[in-house]
Amino acid sequence: MGNAMQEYLPEQDKLSGPRAFDVESVRRDFPILAERVHGKPLIYLDNAATTQKPRSVIESISRFYESQNSNVHRGVHYLSQTATEAFEGSRRKIQRFLNARSSSEIIFVRGATEAINLVAQSYGRDRVGPGDEILISAMEHHSNIVPWQILCQQTGASLKVIPMNDDGELLLDEFDKLVGPKTRLLSVIYVSNSLGTVNLVSEMIELAHSRGVPVMLDAAQAMPHLSVDVQKLDVDFLALSGHKVFGPTGIGVLFGKADLLESMSPYQGGGDMISSVTFEKTTYNTLPYKFEAGTPNIAGAIGLGVAVDYVSEIGFDQIEAYEGELLSYATSALSEIPEVKIIGNAKEKASVVSFALEGIHPHDIGTILDQAGVAIRTGHHCAQPVMAFYGVPATARASLAFYNTAWEIDALVGAIHSVLKVFR
Numbered sequence: 001m002g003n004a005m006q007e008y009l010p011e012q013d014k015l016s017g018p019r020a021f022d023v024e025s026v027r028r029d030f031p032i033l034a035e036r037v038h039g040k041p042l043i044y045l046d047n048a049a050t051t052q053k054p055r056s057v058i059e060s061i062s063r064f065y066e067s068q069n070s071n072v073h074r075g076v077h078y079l080s081q082t083a084t085e086a087f088e089g090s091r092r093k094i095q096r097f098l099n100a101r102s103s104s105e106i107i108f109v110r111g112a113t114e115a116i117n118l119v120a121q122s123y124g125r126d127r128v129g130p131g132d133e134i135l136i137s138a139m140e141h142h143s144n145i146v147p148w149q150i151l152c153q154q155t156g157a158s159l160k161v162i163p164m165n166d167d168g169e170l171l172l173d174e175f176d177k178l179v180g181p182k183t184r185l186l187s188v189i190y191v192s193n194s195l196g197t198v199n200l201v202s203e204m205i206e207l208a209h210s211r212g213v214p215v216m217l218d219a220a221q222a223m224p225h226l227s228v229d230v231q232k233l234d235v236d237f238l239a240l241s242g243h244k245v246f247g248p249t250g251i252g253v254l255f256g257k258a259d260l261l262e263s264m265s266p267y268q269g270g271g272d273m274i275s276s277v278t279f280e281k282t283t284y285n286t287l288p289y290k291f292e293a294g295t296p297n298i299a300g301a302i303g304l305g306v307a308v309d310y311v312s313e314i315g316f317d318q319i320e321a322y323e324g325e326l327l328s329y330a331t332s333a334l335s336e337i338p339e340v341k342i343i344g345n346a347k348e349k350a351s352v353v354s355f356a357l358e359g360i361h362p363h364d365i366g367t368i369l370d371q372a373g374v375a376i377r378t379g380h381h382c383a384q385p386v387m388a389f390y391g392v393p394a395t396a397r398a399s400l401a402f403y404n405t406a407w408e409i410d411a412l413v414g415a416i417h418s419v420l421k422v423f424r
C-alpha cells in the first residue's frame with residue numbers, strides 16, 4: 001500500500017499554529033484517538049458524521065449512572081434532586097454557550113433532526129396553509145428537507161429552494177427574490193455537511209426579518225467550529241446535535257425565542273409536559289417542559305453540558321484559528337494531487353473537504369483508506385440534492401475537528417496515492 005503503510009507521527013506536524021493551542025495535549029483528552037485500526041494509528045477524519053468524546057464527557061456519563069442515577073423532576077429524595085440539579089445545570093450551561101436569554105428557551109431533544117421536526121409540526125401546522133411557502137436551500141441535509149415536505153403535504157403549502165453556484169455558495173440575489181408575502185418560514189443550514197460552506201446567515205436573517213419571516217438555523221455542523229450567539233444572530237429557532245459537538249448521541253437542543261415557543265402547541269404528549277390532566281382537559285407545563293414529554297436522556301444532557309464546558313475552555317478563537325489553518329493545509333495538499341477534484345469551493349468554509357477521484361468510486365476510496373487506518377465518509381452524506389447538483393452519486397469526505405493534525409492530513413494524502421496506484 002506504499003505510503004499509506006507509513007506511520008505518521010506527531011513530529012511531522014507542519015502547522016505553525018497559534019502556540020497556545022497544543023494539539024497533542026488536546027488529543028490526549030480523547031482516549032479513542034490512541035486506538036489502532038488494522039494495525040495502524042487511527043486517523044479519524046469523519047467528524048461531520050460524529051465527533052469523538054473527551055474523557056471528561058465519558059466520565060460524566062459513568063459518574064451519573066454510578067452515583068446519581070434517578071429520574072428528574074419527580075422525587076423529593078436525594079438522588080432525584082441531585083439528578084435534576086445536574087440536568088438543569090446542564091441546560092444553563094447550554095444557555096450560556098448559545099447566549100440565549102433564558103434557560104427556558106433551551107429544549108432538550110434527541111438531536112438536530114428532532115428539533116427541526118418539532119418546529120415543522122408545532123410551529124408549522126398551526127400557521128401554514130394552502131398556498132403558503134417554506135423556504136430552504138439547495139444544500140440542506142435531508143433532515144432539513146423532509147420535515148418540511150411532510151408539513152407541506154399536511155397543509156397544502158409548497159417548498160421553495162434557494163439555488164447555489166458551482167462553488168457551493170447560495171445565490172443571495174435569488175434568495176432576495178424568493179422571500180415574499182407567502183413565505184412563512186426560512187429554514188437554512190448554517191454550515192454545509194457535504195460541502196463545508198459557511199452560509200452568510202446573519203445577512204439572510206436580517207433580510208428575512210425585514211419581510212416578517214422567521215428563521216430557523218440548522219446549526220448541527222456549525223456548533224463544533226464556530227461561536228454561535230443566538231441573540232447576536234437574532235435567530236428564531238436553532239437546532240443542534242450533541243454528538244457533533246463532542247457530546248453523547250441521543251441528545252440535542254432546540255433553541256427557540258420564548259415568545260414563539262410560548263405560542264406553539266406541544267409536539268408530543270405525555271408525562272412532564274403537563275401541568276394538570278383530567279379526562280376532559282389537559283393544561284400544559286411551562287417552558288421548556290411543555291416540549292419535553294417523557295423521561296429525557298438525562299445522562300446525555302449532563303454529558304452535553306460537560307462537552308460544551310470542554311469546548312468553551314479551549315475557546316472558539318483558538319478553534320477557529322487552528323481549524324482554519326488545518327483546512328487550508330488539507331485543501332492545498334489535496335489540490336496538489338492532479339486526479340483529485342474538490343467539490344465545494346466556497347470562499348467561507350469550515351472543516352470539510354469533499355472530493356472525487358476521477359474514474360474511482362468513492363466507496364472504493366473509503367475502503368482502501370480504511371485499510372490505512374484513515375476514517376473518512378463516502379456516500380451522499382444525506383444530501384442527495386447536492387449530489388444531483390454536481391452530477392455525482394457520492395463523494396469522499398474528510399471532515400476535521402480541532403484534534404486533527406497536519407500529519408494526519410499527510411497520511412490521508414499518502415493513502416490517496418495508494419488508491420491511485422491500485423486503480424492505475
Ligand code: 7TS
Pocket residue numbers: 048049050110111112113114141143144189191192193194218219220221241377381382
Ligand atoms: N443537519 C446537518 C447539517 C447534519 O450534518 C446532520 C447530520 C443533521 C442535521 C442530522 O443530525 P442528527 O444528529 O439529528 O442525525 N449529518 C451527518 C453527516 O454529515 N454524516 O452523518 C451524519
